[in-house]
Amino acid sequence: MAMDTSAESPVPVRTVLQAVGGWIGRLGRIWVEGQITELNARGGTVYLTLRDPVANMSVRVVGPRAVFQAAGPAVTDGARVVVHCKPDFWVNRGSFSLSAIEVKPVGVGELLARLERLRGVLAAEGLFRAERKRPLPFLPGRIGLICGRDSDAEHDVLENARRRWPAVEFQVENTAVQGNQAVPQVLEALRRLDADPAIEVIVIARGGGAMEDLLPFSDEALVRAVAAARTPVVSAIGHEQDAPILDLVADLRASTPTDAAKKVVPDVREQLQLVHQLRDRGRRVISGGLDRERAWLRAVRSRPALADPVREIERQAEQVDALRERARRSLAARLDRAADELSHTRARLLALSPAATLERGYAIVQAEDGAVVREAGKAGVDDRLVVRLADGRLAVTVTGALEP
Numbered sequence: 001m002a003m004d005t006s007a008e009s010p011v012p013v014r015t016v017l018q019a020v021g022g023w024i025g026r027l028g029r030i031w032v033e034g035q036i037t038e039l040n041a042r043g044g045t046v047y048l049t050l051r052d053p054v055a056n057m058s059v060r061v062v063g064p065r066a067v068f069q070a071a072g073p074a075v076t077d078g079a080r081v082v083v084h085c086k087p088d089f090w091v092n093r094g095s096f097s098l099s100a101i102e103v104k105p106v107g108v109g110e111l112l113a114r115l116e117r118l119r120g121v122l123a124a125e126g127l128f129r130a131e132r133k134r135p136l137p138f139l140p141g142r143i144g145l146i147c148g149r150d151s152d153a154e155h156d157v158l159e160n161a162r163r164r165w166p167a168v169e170f171q172v173e174n175t176a177v178q179g180n181q182a183v184p185q186v187l188e189a190l191r192r193l194d195a196d197p198a199i200e201v202i203v204i205a206r207g208g209g210a211m212e213d214l215l216p217f218s219d220e221a222l223v224r225a226v227a228a229a230r231t232p233v234v235s236a237i238g239h240e241q242d243a244p245i246l247d248l249v250a251d252l253r254a255s256t257p258t259d260a261a262k263k264v265v266p267d268v269r270e271q272l273q274l275v276h277q278l279r280d281r282g283r284r285v286i287s288g289g290l291d292r293e294r295a296w297l298r299a300v301r302s303r304p305a306l307a308d309p310v311r312e313i314e315r316q317a318e319q320v321d322a323l324r325e326r327a328r329r330s331l332a333a334r335l336d337r338a339a340d341e342l343s344h345t346r347a348r349l350l351a352l353s354p355a356a357t358l359e360r361g362y363a364i365v366q367a368e369d370g371a372v373v374r375e376a377g378k379a380g381v382d383d384r385l386v387v388r389l390a391d392g393r394l395a396v397t398v399t400g401a402l403e404p
Contacts, residue, residue: 014091021089024096032098033082033106034058035180036075041065050083050098051180061085063100074105078179081105115218119245122220127227133251134232139266140200142169144193144231146186149174153205153236153257160261165268171199177206182216187225194229201264202229204246205236205257217244226250236260358390376401 003019005011034050037058041047046068051058061083068075075081084102089095122128143161147154154172161168173189176182186204193199204226206217216222217237226233227249235250236257247253254260305312350356354364365373366386373379379398387394 017091017094021091024087024089027087029086031082031084036077036079039077060097061100062097067100068103071103128248136232137200142198144199144202145170145172146189147205148177153207156257157205157261160258161265165265168265178213183219183222190225194231199231202231203234203260208239214244217246223249234260364388
């Protein structure tokens with residue numbers, strides 16, 4: 001609750017400090033984890049500073065010597081511990097500290113269990129999925145390298161990369177790679193490199209070491225920062241058997257810093273050899289294609305139509321002449337047959353024609369109306385008749401009928 005104060009009615013220092021002490025006292029007993037620094041024992045009391053392993057923050061811890069002795073010899077400078085404590089605010093001096101009630105060292109088993117739980121959480125969020133990993137550029141123009149100053153990892157990456165491709169460029173960010181300053185320094189270096197558009201790949205490299213030394217590269221803040229980076233990140237931490245969580249979230253894992261150089265930078269000799277092989281292969285393909293086209297052209301030119309085109313024209317002309325002669329013979333034969341049929345038809349027509357009968361001395365008698373008189377009794381006396389002969393007609397008058 002805020003105090004009601006003003007310039008005219010201020011409160012004394014003791015009131016403010018007593019209020020702060022009351023507020024802190026409400027926090028109750030808590031468990032706090034951190035790394036021990038500045039461990040000092042005087043008489044029956046132990047004084048130390050408990051530092052946050054990630055952030056640059058610390059708090060003073062005071063406790064009885066018996067409490068720390070009960071925790072065993074593992075409680076030393078640099079050790080990670082869990083402290084059951086009560087927040088205290090010394091009103092007389094205006095200082096804050098934690099009063100230790102119980103101290104437990106964080107063993108390897110506990111660390112591994114925590115890492116396994118963190119690994120499960122990150123896996124459930126999909127940070128390890130293969131589809132979210134980005135491919136590395138074939139030949140990066142500029143590479144960012146995060147490593148320890150003058151370390152073997154820095155030497156291995158730079159030496160092997162430049163041996164493979166002498167023109168490769170690096171921007172090296174030297175940071176702490178173990179201890180409580182490693183995570184914030186690596187995070188800051190990662191932020192700077194990721195913000196630089198000229199950096200195409202970031203390599204985080206460190207040599208091998210104990211599991212506790214590699215803990216910064218399993219820190220949740222660092223792992224999430226790598227997952228959110230715009231630039232592809234290569235993890236080259238420790239040796240083949242080392243497996244920090246950073247290896248799982250990085251876009252590419254290298255077993256060693258030397259392996260990272262081989263995976264990030266192509267070998268100029270191998271590329272030149274590949275160029276030669278591809279050029280030879282292209283030359284063979286083109287030569288084979290030209291040989292096939294030449295063979296096809298020779299085959300086409302050897303065909304009679306192209307080898308002797310005049311002969312083909314002559315053959316076609318002979319065929320035309322033969323067809324024309326055949327057509328002429330066929331037409332003549334058909335005309336002859338038609339002439340014979342016409343002669344036969346004419347002969348039959350002449351044989352059946354009345355004119356032929358008239359030529360033999362017969363005549364045709366017709367009445368004036370043109371009707372043929374077939375019986376003598378059909379014509380009466382004085383009827384005028386027309387008698388048609390072979391060479392003309394006669395007009396006659398009936399005078400009477402004669403006996404047959």
